[in-house]
Each structure stands twice: as C-alpha cells, then as structure tokens.
Amino acid sequence: MASTNTPDPERRHFLPAAGHAWLLPFYDPMHRLLGGAAALEALAEQAALAPGQRALDIGCGTGTLAIRVSALEPDLDVVGLDPDPQALARARAKAQRAGVRVNWQEGYADALPFPDASFDRAFSSFMFHHLDADVKRGMLREVARVLRPGGSLHLLDFGGSGDHSHGLIGRLFHRSEHLRDNLEGRIPILMQEAGLQDAQQLDQRRTVFGAIAWHRGTRTS
Numbered sequence: 001m002a003s004t005n006t007p008d009p010e011r012r013h014f015l016p017a018a019g020h021a022w023l024l025p026f027y028d029p030m031h032r033l034l035g036g037a038a039a040l041e042a043l044a045e046q047a048a049l050a051p052g053q054r055a056l057d058i059g060c061g062t063g064t065l066a067i068r069v070s071a072l073e074p075d076l077d078v079v080g081l082d083p084d085p086q087a088l089a090r091a092r093a094k095a096q097r098a099g100v101r102v103n104w105q106e107g108y109a110d111a112l113p114f115p116d117a118s119f120d121r122a123f124s125s126f127m128f129h130h131l132d133a134d135v136k137r138g139m140l141r142e143v144a145r146v147l148r149p150g151g152s153l154h155l156l157d158f159g160g161s162g163d164h165s166h167g168l169i170g171r172l173f174h175r176s177e178h179l180r181d182n183l184e185g186r187i188p189i190l191m192q193e194a195g196l197q198d199a200q201q202l203d204q205r206r207t208v209f210g211a212i213a214w215h216r217g218t219r220t221s
C-alpha cells in the first residue's frame with residue numbers, strides 16, 4: 001500500500017482511504033458492498049449520543065459516519081477530520097446532498113487541532129490500521145486530551161481479540177505492522193496506556209476481509 005506524497009511542506013505522509021489517491025472514487029461503493037453501513041450504524045449506537053453534544057470523527061474519509069451521526073441526532077455539533085483534501089471534498093458534497101451540517105477539517109490524528117476537553121464523543125472507523133505504531137499512540141493520547149471528562153472514544157477496525165493467524169487476511173494481519181497492533185486485544189491496552197479508562201472490546205464480527213471489532217474507551221476525569 002502506498003502513501004500520498006505532495007510537495008506541500010505542511011502535508012505529511014498518510015495512507016489514503018483506498019490505499020491510492022486514484023482509487024478514492026471506488027471507496028464508497030466498495031464500503032457499501034462489504035456492509036460497511038451496518039458496521040458504522042452499530043458504532044454510532046454504541047456512542048449513545050445525546051442532544052447538545054460535540055462529536056469528532058477522526059480519519060473521517062468520505063464522511064459516511066460523520067454524516068450518519070449528524071442525521072441521527074440533529075442537535076449535535078459534528079466535526080469530521082482527515083488529512084486528505086480529496087476525501088473531504090467528497091464528504092462535503094455528500095453532506096450537502098444529505099442536508100446535514102458537519103464541520104470538515106483537514107488534520108492529523110496525532111496532532112488534533114482542538115483545545116483540551118472540547119468533545120463529548122470521538123469516533124474512529126476503519127482508520128486505525130492506516131497509522132504507524134507511534135502515530136496510533138499519539139492519536140490515542142490526543143483523544144484523551146480533547147475528550148471532556150465522561151467523554152468516550154468509539155473505535156471500529158479490523159482485528160480484535162482471538163486467533164487471526166489463519167486464512168489470507170489472517171496472514172496479512174500478521175505480516176503488516178499497521179494491522180498487528182489491532183490484534184490479540186492490543187487496542188484496549190493502547191487506549192489504557194494513553195490515559196483512557198475502562199477500555200474494552202465491545203463486539204467482533206467476521207467479514208470477507210477478516211474480523212472487525214468495536215472498542216470503547218472513556219475519559220473518566
């Protein structure tokens with residue numbers, strides 16, 4: 001998988017949604033085909049959103065989750081953050097078509113451009129495996145910083161607890177440094193180390209691409 005590389009000195013390397021910038025138009029159809037909408041719906045439900053809250057979708061890509069969250073609870077201030085301006089342009093157009101308001105912002109998970117204690121909910125869907133190990137840890141520390149006491153992170157990605165050593169995807173999990181951190185219950189440990197409490201895997205399902213797992217971590221104080 002390749003990272004984008006642009007001449008903009010402010011822009012760092014990142015792995016785009018479909019692995020390559022030119023594949024971005026195929027991301028949403030592929031996501032739909034693989035049942036991504038139901039997985040995101042479950043993630044949004046786990047967050048138990050309430051009116052007046054502020055929610056952040058980190059690595060929002062083409063915006064499907066942020067748009068759904070905004071539609072579910074209209075009295076919510078939703079921010080979608082991603083380093084990819086092309087994905088954000090798609091997200092903006094989709095939100096306009098859906099008639100929902102989301103604040104789209106360019107940025108990186110491990111350098112969140114927000115003050116301390118400014119969100120009630122943070123989401124991360126299918127993006128954690130796009131990050132290098134140090135960026136993953138940086139992201140979780142940043143999430144713990146920007147969440148208000150009582151706020152929670154809801155993270156969905158490939159992997160989870162259990163044995164992933166079999167089959168093609170299992171072999172890929174073990175070969176890929178990006179995916180290895182997602183395995184064997186490591187995500188809750190990383191969450192705890194970053195300062196989130198009561199970190200746990202809430203659910204896990206098999207898909208044609210391998211297991212996916214839902215996690216939650218809370219900032220209690």
Ligand SMILES: C[S@@+](CC[C@H](N)C(=O)[O-])C[C@H]1O[C@@H](n2cnc3c(N)ncnc32)[C@H](O)[C@@H]1O
Pocket residue numbers: 014015016017018031058059060061062063064065081082083084087107108109110124125126127130131135
């Ligand atoms: C597979 S897409 C997931 C998009 C969306 N969350 C979803 O569920 O459809 C992964 C996203 O992570 C973003 N990403 C990659 N590196 C990132 C970073 N360092 N900080 C924030 N987002 C990043 C990519 O640009 C991409 O949009």
